[in-house]
Amino acid sequence: MASSLLPPTPAPTTPNNKHSTLPWITSSSKPTSLIHFNPPSYKSKRNRPTSCCNAILGTEFPEDFLTNTLHLDESSPLFPVLQYGFSQFEETSSTNWGVLLLLGLSWVYLTARPGVLIGAIDTYVFAPLQQGLDSLLGRRNLKMSDFVVGERLGEGSFGVVYAGAIVPKNVIVEDRIKKSARRLQMDGRFKEKVILKKVKVGIIGAEECGDYEEWFNYRVSRAAPDSCAEFLGSFIADENSMQFTKGGKWLVWKFEGDRDLADYMNDRSFPLNLEKIMFGQTLQGLDSVKRNALIIKQIMRQIVTSLKKIHDTGIVHRDIKPANLVVTRKGQIKLIDFGAATDLRIGKNYVPNRGLLDPDYCPPELYVLPEETPTPPPEPIAAILSPILWQLNSPDLFDMYSAGIVLMQMAVPNLRSAAGLKNFNTQLKGVGYDLKKWREFTRTKPDLSLLDLDYGRGWDLATKLIAKRGILGKGRLSASAALRHPYFLLGGDQAAAILSKLSLSKY
């Protein structure tokens, strides 16, 4: 037993060795220490599993290799030594293959949607870095006195939104300006416009929603900065004055544009009222139907691209609608209002059975995950499990239904009014959310010509977004699948957008 464990000693060389092509190998010299050297796993050829080396060399490895290739005699003292060496090599290499396979599978799992690895890097590296950098640049030290509040723009369940501006250094704001939104708008000293959201004080859950919205804005500003309004930070009001309540939280964004998509859609000239903004000029050589179709396609492409970016990070917006899509002066469509968003990589803002939805854009399943999904475990565990959750439930398809409704509204004029949309939703429910059936049975005679262009590619996309979920929560196109749909492939809207950028850059 002990002898088989002894280190093999190289044999003395004999130049006359007939069997070996290697001059230092002799068949006659057998050191005693190697006489009993019998590597256990290579006693019998027959009982051995086929190894990777066998597969590669196409021979019984290592015996055939030693005798045929190296021309080594079985009686050579080196034979068992090399045989043992090769067997060890084989064992290690098969272990290495196993390790490689494991590493490969782990890589696939950790990088699968929603990205456990990149999420961990974001949480433990990028987020602290962003915080440090923002503090250094003074971005996290916003104060109430940095802003003047102007016209009220809207009110949601937990906040009131105002237009406002940054007070430049060395400017003292007189009370009459503070009191009048009109005066503020006309005052040339305030050039940097902002949007301020006052989190309601004393409303149950409002503070929590405000904190979530802040968290989501920092998160998307790292993961998909071009897709959402630029977030400037938050501050706590330090006194009671005008709209400020001492202790109340305010969130601040850069002002991205005068109007959102809903404002443009309310205008009778939609979508042509967006032509110059989107393409920089009137699209030449096309009839109005084709121009309309190209504008809608460009808007839809931007919405779906932004959705793809946020879904890739595990975020589902849950409130996609024209009023939450701001149109910038450069024709970019940006997502706003992340108050209802949920990050399903770590279970942030996910409460089972809680729907925070606009019924006009909400998919039939009502919830982003099946109702029986339990409360998320602690964040690191939720993150590890998230690829499985994502694969089983495809929560991103929630937003894709809403995107489908926005497409229908943009393309079909009589669905743009509140009443038209309500009626459409009621009819859709009546036909089990089957858009083809709706088309067959509706008596409203919708104008679907924009969707029917180019062999009905737009219509086909709409039917694949507005649908009930099927097996395993699928049944609708994801954002990345939608971008591969023929509607978007070879879309003339892209060419027009690029051409407009090129011609604008000339001036």
Ligand SMILES: Nc1ncnc2c1ncn2[C@@H]1O[C@H](COP(=O)(O)OP(=O)(O)OP(=O)(O)O)[C@@H](O)[C@H]1O
């Ligand atoms: N960054 C921004 N730039 C320009 N306009 C904005 C911006 N953020 C918000 N707005 C405008 O303010 C309106 C209200 O914003 P937001 O949707 O975030 O508020 P809300 O209180 O949640 O309202 P709701 O619940 O009704 O959607 C938007 O519809 C948009 O017109």
